[in-house]
Amino acid sequence: MDSNVSNTETPNDTDSPHTSTQPKPSNRSISPLTKIPLEESEQNPNLRQESYSSIGSSLDGSSRSYREDSAFGTEENDERQPLLVVRSSESVDEIAKDYFSYENNKAFIYTLLALLGLAFFFYLTFQQLDSLVMLAIDTKFHSLSIMDLNNDGLDFHVLGSVSMHYNNIENHFYRFFMKLASIIIGSVIVIPNDAVKLFAALEGRNESLHVLNIYPPDIQVDIANNALTEIDFISKSELVEENIVKFLNTLEDSNKEELVVKLSGIFDSTIESKLFEYSTKNARFYLDYSLNKTDLSPSILLDHLTVQQNPENNTEIEFYSSISMDNKFPINVELESIDWDVYIAGCHKELIKVGEWQSSSLSIQPDNSIEFDINGIVREIPDKLVENCDDNKTVINKMVQDYLQGKATSINISASNSEKNQKTLPRWLLFVLNKSGYKLLVGLPYYEGDISSYIKSYDISTLFVELLSSKSHELFSYALSSNVSMITTFPGIFDIKLNLPRFQSSIAMRDESETIMKGWSNTDNTMNLHRYDDENLLKWDIGVSNFEADNIEPVKLGKLANNLLNGDDIRVPIYLDMILDEIELSMPILTTTLKHLILPRIQLNKPTESINSIDDIIDTLNITVDNIIYVDSSKEELTLMIDCSLLNPTNISIDIPEDNISLQLRYNETIIGSVSATDILIPQTDDYFNMSVYLNLNATTTHGKVMLEMLIGEFISGYEDLYFSVEGTNKSSSSNGLSDFLSQIAINDIRVPNVSFSSQWVENHPQLLEAHPKHQSPFLIDATIHIFSSEIELTLLNPLENAEIAVKVYQAQASYENTKLGHMQPDQYLLIPPGVYKTPRIPFVMDSNIGMDILRKALNGSLRVQVLAVFMANIGEFDLLLLYEGSNLSAAIRW
Helix, strand or coil: CHHHHHHHHCCHHHHCHHHHHCCCCCCCCECCCCCCEHHHHCCCHHHHHHHHHHHHCCCCCCHHHHHHHHHCCCCCCCCCCCCCCCCCHHHHHHHHHHHCCHHHHHHHHHHHHHHHHHHHHHHHHHHCHHHHHHHHEEEEEEEEEEEEECCCEEEEEEEEEEEECHHHCCCHHHHHHHHHHHHHHCEEEEEECCCEEEEEEECCCCCCEEEEEEECCCEEEECCECCEEEEEEEEEEEECHHHHHHHHHHHHHCCCCEEEEEEEEEEEEEEECCCCEEEEEEEEEEEEEEEEHHHHCCEEEEEEEEEEEECCEEEEEEEEEEEEECCCCCCCEEECCEEEEEEEECCCCCEEECCEEEECCEEECCCCCEEEEEEEEECCCCHHHCCCCCCCCCHHHHHHHHHHCCCCEEEEEEECCCHHHHHHCCHHHHHHHHHCCEEEEEECCCCCCCHHHHEEEEEEEEEEEEEECCCCCCCEEEEEEEEEEEEEECCCEEECCEEEEEEEEEEEEECCCCEEEEEEEEEEEEEEEEECCCCCEEEEEEEEEEEEEEECCHHHHHHHHHHHHHCCCCCCCEEEEEEEEEEEEEECCEEEEEEEEECCCEEECCCCCCCCCHHHHHHCCCCEEEEEEEEEECCCEEEEEEEEEECCCCCEEEEEEEEEEEEEEEECCEEEEEEEEEEEEECCCCCCEEEEEEEEEECCCHHHHHHHHHHHHHHHCCCCCCEEEEECCCCCCCCHHHHHHHCCCEEEEEECCCCEECCCCCCCCHHHHCCCCCCCCCCEEEEEEECCCCEEEEEEEECECCCCEEEEEEEEEEEECCEEEEEECCCEEEEECCEEEECCCEEEEECCHHHHHHHHHCCCCEEEEEEEEEEEEEECCEEEEEEEEEEEEEEEEEC
């Protein structure tokens, strides 16, 4: 017992008054390591003793196990045992080992490892940051406006947006950590340290040119996934002039229509966030910009073009026009008036300066057309433009051909180094505009669509057509000469006298499948062009001589001619192709020869002035019958030759030598005969000319004979509104080609013309010299009724010069105002010799007292009576049963 006490009092620390005097609060003590009651900890004494044995084994001496028992002994109350015991070194080691055990610290270890892993992965992501950002970033420029032009460069107003789309990153690992980093960081501020150097290169070319220095402001960017940051700032920039010019020329020289410009930028910046600050050195960004080459060289439309001679010097040409051109670029700028040099490519692509030009002030708006005025003066045409190139054509020749085909004219423009430009334009802009050589396509006002719609009026002063001996029996050829004046509208004002003292041409008429007619003129033709009274009217005076043509498809040409003659629409599209093979051009400023100009194709539609007034043309022929000669007859046919004098009311001359042309006659859709002529010559003259035609009356069928009798009966009765038709056949000419052409001609509803007779037949009857009046027969001239003897005398005209007409009257009666006066005895036979013939007295029966009273009242006077007669007329072997219904016939009443 004593030894235990002394042992327990051996440590000096137990001398502390606290340990010796403090009462024991409880019979339970707390483990200083486990902080649990000893009763619980001693439930497994073997484990505790085993644990302390290992600690004690690290110390020397047997007293240590005793101290262990004293400190952690039995729970028996011992008032000499202190409540607090200073632990030995063995207890400290044990506590440390337990404190740093894996079981107690594994959560901390996992957390630490996770943080280290995240830091490592963030480090890996950070190493690829530049490339990952370029994959995720989406930068759009909505508008790039030039706010100011100055001698240093441009002030840009930039409107755009920046958004991050981390889903564009294919690697799942990098995509996750970029999203995670964006959530942690939120936003960054990009602070440029110096100018952003912008480089440009054309795809497929290695050379990248430094073209621009840009000074953007600090930009705060939200880097969260799919977050959109609007950009709106004004930035100054400096242009590298020489490289800008070189790059523009590179674009111009490219043969590709679609161009891709590789843009890259190099800049130093500081990136600030709430967690870090990061400095970049030579950071780069890349952008591909696609553009169409036509956007660089847009088409220009000249509106309200005025071309005129300089009033002070007619050898100089002045140009005035309004211009509109497309602008596909987001540029907003105002420019003052600029002096320009205009160049046209020569034979070997060298640029030839033409004229002096000036544009008005203009406003360029993003994606809007640019409109401004331009005026210029051309004092002379450079010699190189009128020199023959390798293809034996001049540059002017090619420009005219392009214009005729509706193509735009390619020109190069550059700002001139004029004193005015040097004062008004920034130095760098003048340098770029002067050195770059901008190419434009200029569209001149042109006849579009249906060219015939531009014709206001035309006048064919002369047209001579002559049929030629055909080169083939299946074709027919002709030659024509003509003088035409034409007034057309022009989409602009052209006030220059243009003269073509000589030109050769070739023409082809074709449908959609083949050529119908082709012709050429190798002799001298002329044309003069000048402005008419109105601002936009032109007058064309064209003279064509000895134009020869071959009709390759006479049937198709005949159908076309038939449509024109009848004023019908052309159902099948017909086109006219014309080539001016050689032209002498004479203008005050220019004299040159143009070759092989292909004119725009013309589609022939319904004629501007329909040829539907053929009746008026026939009436104005003023046909005078000189002779009607009996030629031949049979029971079915009668052939007469008619010599007549007539006028040509048209400006057309026709010559068909050594051929007989015949046309069928129809009445009420029935063939009743034909008319033919040989060696036809219809001159253009103001005087009468003679012509002979053959009239063949045909009655081969009963119906045909009835129709012929009806027509002749109505004609001799003096009916005015008689209509017949003429048509060609496949035997209309000795030439098969001409017959095929005429077989397609059918002119319907031709009014029977008025005729008069020459004075040699009608010395005592001058009324026959004129066209017969309405409802008065040209053949029954007058009548005399003898009341006392009941007889009648008739004065008749037999127009046949060499044959009698035998007439058998079956029935004839006269009336006055619907009152019957009397009638002839039936079956009266008359033989009428050529010329005017007065019949002997023929018995005439008075039918009523009323009729007699009318005749008595008119005694020694005259009445206008109506006559109805049925008679048979024989000429040779040919006979016709005719019905005569004469009205307004003058009848003398005698006693």
